[in-house]
């Protein structure tokens with residue numbers, strides 16, 4: 001499987017840039033992110049839970065990466 005990590009990073013920081021790509025007959029809406037091409041479908045209340053989970057995981061990973069980077073920078077500076 002191809003890694004999308006780099007492509008998803010801006011989305012994890014700034015949030016997905018969704019555009020409405022399709023409106024279904026049952027009033028659910030399909031949204032596509034212009035950055036990482038992730039597709040979410042809202043329920044009839046306009047919620048998309050799948051995205052929340054993905055974002056949380058990405059944020060967690062980003063935080064770990066950030067801490068690692070800080071550690072590396074400190075080591076190089078001293």
Ligand SMILES: [Zn+2]
Pocket residue numbers: 008011015016017033034035036037038
């Ligand atoms: Zn995105």
